[in-house]
Amino acid sequence: MQQTWDVIIVGGGSAGLSAALMLGRSRRRVLVLDEGRPRNRFAGHMHGVLGRDHSSPLALLDDGRAELGRYDGVTLRSGVAVGAEAADDVAPDAHAPASGFTLDLADGERLLARRLLVASGLTDVLPDVPGLAEQWGRGAFVCPYCDGWEARDRGVAVLATSAAQVHQAQLMRQLSDRVTVFAHGAQLPEEARAGLLARGIGIEDRAVAAVIADEAGALRGIRLDDGTEVATDAIFAGPEPEPNDPVLRSLTVDRAAHPMGGEFAVVDAMGRTSVPGVWAAGNVTDPRSSVPYAMAAGSMAGAAINADLVEEEVRAALAAPSGREV
Ligand SMILES: Cc1cc2nc3c(=O)[nH]c(=O)nc-3n(C[C@H](O)[C@H](O)[C@H](O)COP(=O)(O)OP(=O)(O)OC[C@H]3O[C@@H](n4cnc5c(N)ncnc54)[C@H](O)[C@@H]3O)c2cc1C
CATH class of the missing domain: 3.50.50.60 (FAD/NAD(P)-binding domain)
Structure with missing residues (x-):
C-alpha cells in the first residue's frame, strides 16, 4: 500500500527545511520535495542572517539537510510538484484516519499526505x-x-x-x-x-x-x-516577484495583490492558508521574506501543522470505541 506522509513539504529552502526540523522533532513522517533552485543560489554570500553573516547561502541549506539526518521521520528527495487535490481517506493505514491531499509530481507520480506545506519560494523576473x-x-x-x-x-x-x-x-x-x-x-x-x-x-x-x-x-x-x-x-x-505557486493555485487558496508586485497566497501568522490542511511559508507568501524571516515562518508553520495533527488525533481517540487504542 502506498505510504501516506503526515506532511509533504513542497520546497526545501530556508522555510521548508525549518518546518521539517520542527516536524521531524515531533516524530512526524515528513517528505521534503525540492527542485533545488533556492532564490539566492546566484549569491556567493548571504548577509543579515545572524550567526551566518557573509557566508554561503548554499552551505546553510547543506548544513540544514545534514541536521535533518538526525530525525528518521524526515525524508528529503528531489522532485517538482505540479498540483494537488483534496482527498478523503488518504491514511487508511495511519494511526489516525484522516482526510488529506494527493500531490502530483511533474514525472507523473502521485503522493499522499495528511497535510501540505508549500514553501516553494518565488522567481525574480528580471x-x-x-x-x-x-x-x-x-x-x-x-x-x-x-x-x-x-x-x-x-x-x-x-x-x-x-x-x-x-x-x-x-x-x-x-x-x-x-x-x-x-x-x-x-x-x-x-x-x-x-x-x-x-x-x-x-x-x-x-x-x-x-x-x-x-x-x-x-x-x-x-x-x-x-x-x-x-x-x-x-x-x-526591481524584478517582478512571481510566486512558485502552482500547487497553491491548484488548491484555489485565497491570494491577494502584494504592494511589491504579484499575487501571493494569504496566510495567517502561523502560515495557515484559506484551505484547511494547507499551509504556506517563506517567499511564496511574501516577496519581502529574507532568510531569517523564511526560517521563522517555516518553523512556525511546522509547529502549527504538528498541533493540527495532534488535535485530529485527539478527536480520533475520543471517537474510537472505549478502551481501543488508535
Ligand atoms: C540575489 C539574491 C540575494 C539574496 N541575498 C539574501 C541575503 O543576503 N540575506 C537574506 O536574508 N536573503 C537574501 N535573499 C533572499 C532569499 O533568497 C530568500 O529570502 C529565501 O531564499 C527565501 O527562502 P524560501 O525557503 O522561502 O525560498 P527558497 O530559498 O527560494 O526555496 C524554495 C525551494 O523550493 C523549490 N521549489 C520551487 N517550486 C517547487 C516545486 N513546484 N516543487 C518542488 N520544489 C520547488 C525551489 O527550487 C527551492 O529550492 C536574496 C535573494 C536574491 C535573489
Whole structure:
C-alpha cells in the first residue's frame, strides 16, 4: 500500500527545511520535495542572517539537510510538484484516519499526505536588459539590506523600472553618496524626483541599452541607448516577484495583490492558508521574506501543522470505541 506522509513539504529552502526540523522533532513522517533552485543560489554570500553573516547561502541549506539526518521521520528527495487535490481517506493505514491531499509530481507520480506545506519560494523576473541576468547576485542585486553594505561608498546604479525603486535609491543613499537612478521605463513623480535630488542622488533619464562587464565577467557599468558608458560598482534593480505557486493555485487558496508586485497566497501568522490542511511559508507568501524571516515562518508553520495533527488525533481517540487504542 502506498505510504501516506503526515506532511509533504513542497520546497526545501530556508522555510521548508525549518518546518521539517520542527516536524521531524515531533516524530512526524515528513517528505521534503525540492527542485533545488533556492532564490539566492546566484549569491556567493548571504548577509543579515545572524550567526551566518557573509557566508554561503548554499552551505546553510547543506548544513540544514545534514541536521535533518538526525530525525528518521524526515525524508528529503528531489522532485517538482505540479498540483494537488483534496482527498478523503488518504491514511487508511495511519494511526489516525484522516482526510488529506494527493500531490502530483511533474514525472507523473502521485503522493499522499495528511497535510501540505508549500514553501516553494518565488522567481525574480528580471527587467529585460541585456547583461543584467549575468550579473544577478554578483554585481546586481534586489535588496539593500542583503547586499547594500558591500556597495558602501561606491558607485551605485538603481535601475528604476517602477517608482518603487525610488525607495531603494533612498535606502542606498544611506550607504553611499554616489547613487544614480536610471529611470529605465519608470515614470518618476515630481515629488519623488525632488526627494532624490534633495539628497544628492543623480537621475539619468536616457534609456538603458545594456549592463556591461569586463573580460573576467565582473560588472563594469551601464551602456545607454546613445552609446554612453557609465561606470558603476553595483546595480540595484526591481524584478517582478512571481510566486512558485502552482500547487497553491491548484488548491484555489485565497491570494491577494502584494504592494511589491504579484499575487501571493494569504496566510495567517502561523502560515495557515484559506484551505484547511494547507499551509504556506517563506517567499511564496511574501516577496519581502529574507532568510531569517523564511526560517521563522517555516518553523512556525511546522509547529502549527504538528498541533493540527495532534488535535485530529485527539478527536480520533475520543471517537474510537472505549478502551481501543488508535
Ligand atoms: C540575489 C539574491 C540575494 C539574496 N541575498 C539574501 C541575503 O543576503 N540575506 C537574506 O536574508 N536573503 C537574501 N535573499 C533572499 C532569499 O533568497 C530568500 O529570502 C529565501 O531564499 C527565501 O527562502 P524560501 O525557503 O522561502 O525560498 P527558497 O530559498 O527560494 O526555496 C524554495 C525551494 O523550493 C523549490 N521549489 C520551487 N517550486 C517547487 C516545486 N513546484 N516543487 C518542488 N520544489 C520547488 C525551489 O527550487 C527551492 O529550492 C536574496 C535573494 C536574491 C535573489
